[in-house]
Amino acid sequence: MSSAASYVHGASAQPLLGDTVGSLIDRIAVAYPDRPALVVRAQGVRLSYRQFHTEVERIAAGLLALGLEPGERIGIWSPNRAEWVLLQFAAPKAGLVLVNINPAYRTHELEYSLNKVACRALVLPRRFKTSHYLDILTELAPELAAGVPGELRAARLPALREVVLLDDEPAPGTRGWWQLAALGDAAALARLHEVERELGFDDPVNIQFTSGTTGAPKGATLTHHNIVNNGWFIGEAMRLTEYDRLCIPVPFYHCFGMVLGNLACVTHGACMVIPGEGFDALATLETVAEEKCTGLHGVPTMFIAELEHPRFVEFDLSTLRTGIMAGSPCPIEVMRRVVGEMHLAEITIAYGMTETSPVSFQTVPDDPLERRVDSVGRIHPQLEVKLVDERGRIVPRGTPGELCTRGYSVMLGYWEDESRTREVIDAARWMHTGDLAVIDADGYCRIVGRLKDMIIRGGENVYPREIEEFLYAHPKVLDVQVFGVPDTKFGEQVCAWVRLREGAGASEAEIQDYCRHHLAYYKVPHYVRFVDAFPMTVTGKVQKYRMREAMVDELDL
Incomplete structure (x- = not known):
């Protein structure tokens, strides 16, 4: 070659590493028993690795005591909570396959996901903000209201038997989390250790539904070997040790939270610090300052929200050094502010996809700053x-x-x-x-x-990322997304949706003139629209196809 x-x-x-998820947590708990493992501010949870391991084993044993068998699927449909993290390690320890369900899913998507993988059990909170999870589930399975815990027989959810509720108030047909933990007695623990001896690291351990722009979601199936090793190498690139405390405001149902966050920490004995159930810029800043976090994860829009928060200057972020910015393209100007104003001198950029566990490329602290802002680094080990x-x-x-x-x-x-x-x-x-x-x-x-995002205008290949990076340098531009729209003459034309900085004003012609002086004519946006927000997934990925659809409707194309 x-x-x-x-x-x-x-x-x-x-x-x-030749670990299963279970043998990993066994090994780390022995190596760092008294180091902090998990801090969840909203719930007042603080667990050392010894305590975390004990709780994981109780839940894993409890799952088997429910009658769940190795290889069966258990869904988690919840925002970020302590129970999510415990289940992330307990389910694979019991040989079960954890199914991550997007907290934004509603009736149709939930029904599809649970049935696609034949989920035997589902863990969920009663509600979060305006999402009434239990009501949505009961709409799908009205049999739950009159049922007996563990014996659900719902016509629309034929595989589902167990519903575990993350709530202090009991509900018909469900078990409470505390009841699940109580099942993890000595006999159940003995059964757990028998099951663990039969597990292999190539066994499936996690199903994550990819949010495709067309067609039904696909269940990417990952193994112990996939996610344990990716978490390990991610943590190595961040130079994590048992003395690090990583603030994780990104969602657990996505690889960013559970692998780049939780598994990167656990493989290195570092502490997982959870600022809240959903992203909140103020709560994140408060958590970093109060918990003296050394790392912080986020998609670019999260870092922008933190930097732009009116109380940003009040918080001492000087303990920060590392973290990951990923999930969508990272604007150069935002990266420079994160390094300069948030003390994240060793922040890394990572690239990957769910189907590859997820990271394939990552920068490291030794990379020159220019390579940490103009690339996603070099190939992972x-x-x-x-x-x-x-x-x-x-x-x-x-x-x-x-x-x-x-x-x-x-x-x-x-x-x-x-x-x-x-x-x-x-x-x-x-x-x-x-x-x-x-x-x-x-x-x-x-x-x-x-x-599919590459724009072909009059035979010229146009890469939206290049135009976006250029426009980020405009003093009035806070955020920008570039995409193609159909055109009868050229095949496609370039369109830019622009979010301006607070108090700034600009015209379509001003943005076009700025581009015209520095970019080839065919890269200059033919259409410019000023917006307050972009359509996004829960993980902060911008949905350009929805912008394209909106422009097609507007222009009657």
Whole structure:
């Protein structure tokens, strides 16, 4: 293979871990018994690793005592809480497959998810803010109201038997979390240890539904080996130790929270610090200051909200040093402010996708600042990446191509969906991400867009990310998203949706003139719209397809 080809391999002297999730927490609890493991401010929870391990074992044993069998699926439909973290480790310890259900899901999506993977049990809170989870479930399964705990027989949810409620008030047909824990007696613990001896690290352990823009959600199925090792190498890139305290305001149901957050901490004996059930900029700033956190995670919109908060200057963030900014493209100007004003001198950028557990590329503290703001770093240890053209040929360095990943991190597949699995994982086990990237001579990777997001205007390839990065430098622009809209003459035209800084005013012509002086004519946005917010997923991923649909409607295309 020529050195000029876009192929990189994370050769490393660091071996892969042979742990299951259960053996990992056993080992870490012995190594760091008295170090803090979990702090959840909203619930007043503070657990050392010894205490955390004890609680995980009680819940794991309790799950088996309910009659759940290894390999069966248990859903968690909840915002960030202490119980979520405990279940993240307890379910795989018992050989169960944890199914992460988006807290934003409603009746149709919940029904689809539970039935797609035949969930035997579901854990949920009664409500959170305006989401009345128990009411939604009862709408799907009215039999719950008249049922006996453990014996649910719902016509629309035929596999579901157990409902565990994260609430002090009992509800018909459900068990309380405390009742589940109480089942973890000596006999149940003995059964747990028998089950654990039969588990292997290649067993499925986690199903995460990918929020595709078209079609029904797909259940990416991950193993112990996938997520334990990815968490380990993520923590290594952050230089985590048992003395770190990581503030995790990103959702657990997504890989960002449970792998880049929780597993990165646990693999290194660091402390998971949870500021609240959902993201709140003020609560996050308060938590970092009060808990003296050394790390902070977030998507760019979270960091923007923290930096722009009117009370930002009141908080001492000087203990911060590391963290991860990921989930969507990271604006250069925001990154510079995070380093300068939030003391995150060693913050890292990570890139990945759910189907690869998720991280494939990450910067490290030793990388020069310019590489930590203009790339997603270099290949993770023990992984391979190649960039290919539309015919599957590896492209030269410096040339955009589709990013494909191979190695320990690639999922088993989409749950009971062989055809869609084959669409993305080829015969040689390369995961085709659908992301367009460029790898330079030094191995640094830049994500330049999605295959489907690339704009082809009059035969010219236009990469929205390039225009977005340019517009972030405009003094009036707070945030921007660029996408293509249909055009009869050119095929597509460039459109920019712009969020202005508070108190700023600008016109379409002003933005276009700014671009015209610095960018090729075909990259200048033909349409500019000023908006207060972008349509987003719960994880902070911008939904460009919804913007495109809105413009098509507006322009009557």
